[in-house]
Amino acid sequence: MIHLTVNGDPHSAEPGPAESLLSMLRNRLGLAGSKDACEQGECGSCSVILDGELVCSCLVLAADTDGSEIRTVEGIADGDDLSRVQEALLAEGGVQCGFCTPGFVVAATHLLDTNPDPSDDDVREALAGNICRCTGYGGIMRALTALREDS
């Protein structure tokens, strides 16, 4: 049995020996916001913030997260109020099919938390681990640009 904090709430779970954090979040903790698209750490759809670090939750062993603090896409909005990253993605057309969106929300939130004024190249590099197949990244770039100009 492991104990961890997810989006501020305490959770306990008994993951399988080879189970990923992504599987535990989705299948044991009922947090299906993190998406499963490659299970190889290549697409970023399952991005979460683990003890302050941006990780692909498919590459993290669930058993290793005992005592950790995790922030998932479900923990980004403040109740009914969307975060500024979420608002900007909606306003600038950064959401189409939406499967990559939770990962982008988490990764962009982490980027702005750690680098409040990223250059274009910083944004491209920081989000290069999140694949979007629909938008061509244009709407996502415009969202991040708008946030940069806000700050």
Add this chain to the structure above:
Amino acid sequence: MSAPRPDGTPKVRGEFAFSSDLSAEGMLWGTTVRSPHARARIDRLDTAAALAIPGVRAVLTIDDVPGRRLFGLEHPDQPVLAEGEARFWGEPVAVVAADDRETARRGADAVVVDYTELEPFTDPTVAEDRGETFRVFDITHGDATGTVVVEGYYETGMQDQAPLGTESGLAIPDGEGGVDLHISTQWLHADHEQVVASLGLEPHQVRLHMAGIGGAFGAREDLSLQVHLCLLALHTGRPVKMVYDRSESFVGHVHRHPARMWYRHEAEPDGTLRRVEAKIILDGGAYASTSSAVLANSAYFAVGPYRCDAVRVHAVAARTNNPPCGAMRGFGAVQSCFGYESQMDRLADALGMDPIELRLKNALAPGDRLPTTGQLIEGSMPVREVIETLRAMPLPADETSGDPRRLPGGTGNTTPASAVVRGVGFAVGIKNLAFSEGFDDYAEVRASLGPDGLTIHTAAAEVGQGLVTVLEQIGRSATGVETVRVVWDTTAQIGSAGSSSASRQSQMSGGAALSACEAVLAEALRRGAGDRLDDAGVWRGDELVTSLADLTADGPIEQLERFRHPRTHPPDEHGRGDVHAGYAVAAHRAVVNVDPELGLIRVVHVDTAQDVGKALNPQAVIGQIEGGIMQGVGLAVMEEMILRDGQVANASFTDYLLPTFADAPTVEAAMIEDPDHWGPFGAKGVGEPPTISSTPAIVAAIRAATGAALTRVPVRAEDIASQWSVASDQ
């Protein structure tokens, strides 16, 4: 100002339910046993060991299919599960249901299949010689010749749609012999028809429900796990869920046809195109899927959006033991566009003419006839406008930052700034809109006005393109009611919307929605004896005559509409006829930086001008343009499924390279609004044109930068580097 997506907020919150997020009480997990051989006889299939594993509830083979054993979108030729012989690597052979996913996988591993490996046929040219073809299509017209002649041989690779959401769904038995299937698909009713046939049930016993879709791009047009899920659910009497993993997804859906193309262009010295000859072979893989239609499209658009007096096209879709190919964004027009636009550049060079001027000289316009089919072009055809608009757009400034992230080697730091050469390339593409060749193409929508506003019922797939927003907008514009929502009905509740493909839904379901909403408005005004409707009710002048609640006290005001586009016809024996309902064109200009010594490429910038008829939601149109261009970038420089003896060598996101944020060019798009003769408000479909001419524009830019004669996509580093080393030795 573009209306916002109603599904946007749940998507950014992580609350939107995709088909892979569904669950049901007492649910089992399904998985698929797949052939490890491209071609093999199945000598024995033993399920006993798998069934003996605790938690394994069912192991089914072709003998458990009660109805039609074959499926297929156009020609049912593909076994639901392999029967006697496996014909491609990854073909489903058996399906397993178990208490959880891991047990299901162990069960699948325990299914014993004895194969005798057979030599796979993997060369489409050899397949054609053997007569192994899905369709052979010839277009013959005119005898003109020209004095300036260029010939070329071109190839395009096998691209994967790679939607982020893999194939997944949930089947729930109803306890009375029927089943409810929750599925992400591009065409709910085509799935339904095929599932019903294979289950051997009555249509009303099988209900398909649209579940959240994580992208599609053609990958979800054919059946994948639909029948398997229903079989397992009916067999076990329990809900069954299945989610493909990424490697399975790469063999679980059809791909873009690889193409081999030979072209000969003949022109007058002044640039007038007189004759185009082409031979196009598409590798259809093991089963038919939509190969016939894809092939015809390659042939119909083999000349591009240009006038030409004489056309000879011989097009073949070959049957091999490679993975089946079918629909992908651009649907055959992508392949031949790479061929004809490469040829147009070659021709311009031979003529000593500016390549843009050559295109303008031959640009089709309304009143012309499409050179292949001879069909008179009605509606808009702004080829000249897209070319001239694009030419007038400013080029981006030269690179000055020196940041290694902007160089072709990127963070690999392999390319010094001094090694970079820049090139600019240009291409124009054309695509038909909606279904062609006489297909009875329609879309059904029901509009319903109740006390809470207007509801639009549809079965049309929202694959991410924003149709849901457009339908809401049409509802508001047509009725004056602001509170509009879109509801997805099951196959039992509404008729087909047709496929979310062929760039057709905004026109087709949009057209049906417009008619239905206009009829609802008319009935509301008649009942209320007023002249205007809004969320309050019916108004006459400044006076509210009847509230919405009173107006609909006896039930909602409803209208069901079935929209059809202008009728099309099959081609004659020469490939001629009125086969298309309409067209859209686009032009692309790409700017690339290349390190020619290493063959590394960075696509810096892409400008485009696209014919959109009328942009119903500009933000959604831009999203389609940018996303479509990125798939064109992918085909141009990195995306390819590598086959070795019919086996996919790179079925993962590690090995199949997709453009990332770091690979994404900036895009400037101009929307050319020239309202078409059908479709709501003159709108045209916009999804596919961005993917068609972006690829040849990028390759033309790489040629311009390096001088390398690039005839194959994706362009590989060695294609550039080998020619560069030869050139620099001389």
